[in-house]
Amino acid sequence: MEELLRVLTLALGELLAPATAAYALAAIGLNVHFGYTGLLNVGQAGFMLLGAYGFGISTIAGAPFWLALLVAMAAGTLFAVVLGLPTLKLRGDYLAIVTISAAEIIRMLGRSTLFDAQTGGSAGLRGGDYKGSFQDLSFLPDGRTMIGPLEYLNNGSDSWWTRLFAWSLVVLALLVVWLLTRSPWGRVLKGVREDEDAVRALGKSVYSYKMQALILGGVLGALAGIIYVLPGAIAPDAMGRTMTFWVWTVMLLGGAATLFGPVLGSMLFFFVYMIVRAGMRTDLMEFLPIPAKNVDHVAGVLVGVTLMLIVIFRPQGILGNKKELALDAR
Amino acid sequence: MDIIAQLFAGLSLGSVLLLAALGLSLTFGQMGVINMAHGEFMMAGAYTAFVVQGVVGDAGVSLLLALPLGFVVGGLLGLLLEATLIHRMYRRPLDTLLVTWGVALVLQQVARDVFGAPNVDVRAPAWLSGAVEIGGLALPRTRLFILALAAVCVVALALALRATPLGRRIRAVVQNRDLAEASGISSRATDRVTFFIGSGLAGIAGVALTLLGSIGPTLGTNYIVDAFLVVVAGGIGQIKGTVIAATALGLMQAFLEYSTTASVAKVLVFVAIVAFLQLRPQGLVSVRTRSLA
Numbered sequence: 001m002e003e004l005l006r007v008l009t010l011a012l013g014e015l016l017a018p019a020t021a022a023y024a025l026a027a028i029g030l031n032v033h034f035g036y037t038g039l040l041n042v043g044q045a046g047f048m049l050l051g052a053y054g055f056g057i058s059t060i061a062g063a064p065f066w067l068a069l070l071v072a073m074a075a076g077t078l079f080a081v082v083l084g085l086p087t088l089k090l091r092g093d094y095l096a097i098v099t100i101s102a103a104e105i106i107r108m109l110g111r112s113t114l115f116d117a118q119t120g121g122s123a124g125l126r127g128g129d130y131k132g133s134f135q136d137l138s139f140l141p142d143g144r145t146m147i148g149p150l151e152y153l154n155n156g157s158d159s160w161w162t163r164l165f166a167w168s169l170v171v172l173a174l175l176v177v178w179l180l181t182r183s184p185w186g187r188v189l190k191g192v193r194e195d196e197d198a199v200r201a202l203g204k205s206v207y208s209y210k211m212q213a214l215i216l217g218g219v220l221g222a223l224a225g226i227i228y229v230l231p232g233a234i235a236p237d238a239m240g241r242t243m244t245f246w247v248w249t250v251m252l253l254g255g256a257a258t259l260f261g262p263v264l265g266s267m268l269f270f271f272v273y274m275i276v277r278a279g280m281r282t283d284l285m286e287f288l289p290i291p292a293k294n295v296d297h298v299a300g301v302l303v304g305v306t307l308m309l310i311v312i313f314r315p316q317g318i319l320g321n322k323k324e325l326a327l328d329a330r
Numbered sequence: 331m332d333i334i335a336q337l338f339a340g341l342s343l344g345s346v347l348l349l350a351a352l353g354l355s356l357t358f359g360q361m362g363v364i365n366m367a368h369g370e371f372m373m374a375g376a377y378t379a380f381v382v383q384g385v386v387g388d389a390g391v392s393l394l395l396a397l398p399l400g401f402v403v404g405g406l407l408g409l410l411l412e413a414t415l416i417h418r419m420y421r422r423p424l425d426t427l428l429v430t431w432g433v434a435l436v437l438q439q440v441a442r443d444v445f446g447a448p449n450v451d452v453r454a455p456a457w458l459s460g461a462v463e464i465g466g467l468a469l470p471r472t473r474l475f476i477l478a479l480a481a482v483c484v485v486a487l488a489l490a491l492r493a494t495p496l497g498r499r500i501r502a503v504v505q506n507r508d509l510a511e512a513s514g515i516s517s518r519a520t521d522r523v524t525f526f527i528g529s530g531l532a533g534i535a536g537v538a539l540t541l542l543g544s545i546g547p548t549l550g551t552n553y554i555v556d557a558f559l560v561v562v563a564g565g566i567g568q569i570k571g572t573v574i575a576a577t578a579l580g581l582m583q584a585f586l587e588y589s590t591t592a593s594v595a596k597v598l599v600f601v602a603i604v605a606f607l608q609l610r611p612q613g614l615v616s617v618r619t620r621s622l623a
Contacts, residue, residue: 040424086608093364093423094611097558098604104555105597112593241551245431252428297439304435311425312418 007278009149014270016150018158021166022048022228023270027251027262028173029220035257036181037213038193040096043083044221045243046103049236050075051222052229053110057118059130065137068130069226076222079106080215088210103244110236124235127157134230135161158231166227170263173220178259180216189213190257242300249307255317264318269303276302334467336584342473344580345480348573349538350553351560352483353531355572356524357408359561360504363416363525364427368557369550370437371407371529375400375536376545377445379452390455393537397479400533407437408529412522420521434550441547452540472541479538483531488569490527500524563603565613574614579603 014020026044033039054075058068083102087095109115111122119125138161140154153159180186188209191199196206225239246269254265280295310317350372357363379396386392411433419425458475461468491497502510503520511517539549556579564575579599586595607613 034424040427042427086604090607090611093362093427094562094607096364096423096427097555097562098607101555101559101600105600108593108596112591114591114594245428248428294442297442301435301439304432306432308415308429308432311428312415315425 003282007275007282010278011271011274012148013150014274015267016163016167017270018162018166018227018231020266020270021163021170022224023247023250024224024263024266025166025170025173025227026221026224026247027254027266028170028177029217029224030247030251031256031258031262032177032189032213032217032220035251035261036186036189036193037210038092039088039210039214039217040092041099041214041217042096042244042248043099043101043103044247045239045241046099046106047076047079047218047221048225048228048243049103049106049110049234049239050079051225052234052239053119053125054222055226056125056130056229056234059133060125065133068133069223072222072226073219076218076220077215079222080218081211084211084214088207088214100241100244104241107236107240119236120234122236124233127229127231127233130234131157131230134165135159140164162231166230169223169227173223174259174263181259185209185212245307246303249303249310252307252310252315252317255320258317258319261317261319268318273299273303332467334465336588337581338467338469338473340581340584341577342477342580343584344577345473345477346535346538346542347553347556347560347580348480348576349476349483349535350532350557351564351572351576352480352487352569353404353528353535354557354561355564355566355569356487356528356531358558359564359566359568359572360500361420361521361524361528362423363420364423364430364558365408365411365416365529366427366431366554367407367411367434367437367550368430368529368532369552369554370434370441371404371532371550372536372539372553373441373545373547373550374407374437375404375533376452376540376549377441377536378403378533379537379540380445380450380545383452388455389453390457393455393458393541396537396540397534400537401530402533404533404536405526405530408532409522409526411529412525416525417518417521438547438550445547447547449544449546451544454541458541476538476541479534483534484569484573487527487531491569496523559600559603563606563613565610565615568615571613571615 026048029047030041030044033041051072054072055068058071059065063071079102083095083099087098110119110124113121135155135157138155138159140161143154144151145154145160152163155161181189188199188204191202191204192206192209192213199206199209228239250265250269251262252265253269254261254263277295277299280298350369353371354365354368357365357368378400379393382396382399383389383392386395411430415429415433416426419429454472458471461470462474463469491500499510499515499520500523502513502515503517503524507517510520535553536545536549539545560576560579561572563579564571564573582599582602583595586598590598
C-alpha cells in the first residue's frame, strides 16, 4: 500500500514536471505544423536541441536571459527556413525524410568534436553553466514549499520556479495559438491542410503560409527545448529521434488540431509512463518476467505500441473530432 | 591524398548504402510506404547470420546459408507487417511512419530479450579474411565481397522486375494502380510480393553487415535515415536512380571525410542532397506515374 502511494505520488509529480511542460510546448508547436497545417515534421527534437544549444551557448558566452531566449528563438526560425525553403514545395513525405535527417545532423554536429568548445561534444553542457541567469530571475522566497503531496525547493534546478516558468510559457503559447488559429490566418492554414489547390485558387500563397506555420511551430519547439534542459543538462543524445516520436505520441494522444490536446496528451503520457516505470519496479509486479534493467526499454516499447494503437484505432486522439479534423473541438 | 584508396572506400560505403536502400526503393520508392522498421529487418537479417553460425559452425558455409535465409526472414517479417498493419494505410505516409516506428521499437526489444543487449560477433569465413593487394593497395576481401553482393542483388532485382511476369505486374501496379486492376492484376497480391522482396533485401543487407563489425539490437537505426536519403535522391520508381545515388553519396562521403571529419562530411552530403532536391524535386531518375506524383 505504501509503495502504491509512492508510485502515485511520483506519477502526480509528473503532471507538473518541467519535462511534461516541455513536451506539451513541443507538441503545441508540432500541432501547428501537423494539426493545423498538415506538415509532416519528423524532426521536432532537432528544433528543441537547437533551442537548447542556442540558449545554453549564448548564456555561457555572457548573454542575459532574455537575449539568450531570443537567440534560441532565432535559431529555431533559421532552422525552419533552411528546412522549409527546399522541401515545402515538394511532396509531403519529402519534408518528413528531410526533417528526420536534419534533426539527426544537428545532434551529430552537437556531439562531434568540431564544436567541442561550444557544445561540449557528446558529454554536452553542464546545467550549472547556463542556469544561473534563469534562476536569478526568481522572485520566490528561498526554502521549500509543499502543495498537496508534492514538495520541491522554491528555487534551484528542479524547483517550483522552474515549473512556474515552464507552465507560464505553455499558457502563453496556448493563448498565441488560440488567437492565431481563430484568426483569418488560421483559417487559411486549415485550408492548406484540407485542400491546397482550393487555397491557391483563392489567391493565397500556400508556400508562404506553410513557411510561416513551420517557423511558428519551430520557435515553440526551440522554447520547449530550453524548458527541457533548464532542470538538467544539455545532452545531445537524449534529444534524438526517440524524443521526436514521443512528441508525436503526446500530440496524437491528446488530439491533433485541438487547442488543449497537446497539454492533455503530455500530462496523460507522463503520468502513465511514470506509473508503468515505477510500478514495474515495485514488489507488486515481481511476477512479471522483466528484469529491472530492462524496465525502461519495456516502457519504451509500450510507448511505441500506444502510438501504433492510436494511429490505427483513434487517429483523432482523445479530444479530436474524427468526422471533421477541421472542426476544432474546444 | 590517395585517390584510388578513397575511391575504393567510397565505392565500398556506397555498396553498403545500396544494399540498405535497395529494398526501400521498392517499398518506399514504388509503394510509397515509409517503413521505419526497414532497419530492424536488417537487424533481423544480421541476427539470422548469427544464429545460423551458431548452428552450422563453419563460417564459410554459414555465410552462404545465411544469405538466402536472411532474405526469407526479412521478407517474412515484411510480409507479416504488410498483412497486419500497412495494408490498412496505403497513401497515408505519416501513419505508416509512426506505426512502423512502433514496430521497430518492439523488434529492437525482442532482439534485446532474445539475444541480449551487448553486441555479438559473427566470424567471417577464412576465405574472406585478409586483403587483396592491387598495385600496392590493400583491398579487404570482406569489402570486395559486399561490393559483389550489392552488384548481384541489383542485377537480380533488375532482371526480376524487367523480365519476369511478376516484375511486369509490379511495374504495372506502380505506374497505374487502377489500370492494372482493370487489366486483371491483383494489386493486393502484388503489393504483398513487392513488400516481401523489399524486406528480404533488407535481410540480405543485414547479413552483409555482419562482415563489417559486431551487431546489436540497434544496428538498423544507424542505416535507416541514410537509406531513405539515398532513395529520395535517387528518385522513385527505378532502381537505376538508387544505384547512382548510393554510389555518388558513398563517394562523396568518403572524399569529404578524408578532407574534413566524418560528421562534417555527413552534414555536407545532406546539404548537397537538399540542394539537389531543389533542382530536381523528383530525384535523379523517375518514372512518370499517376499514383506517386
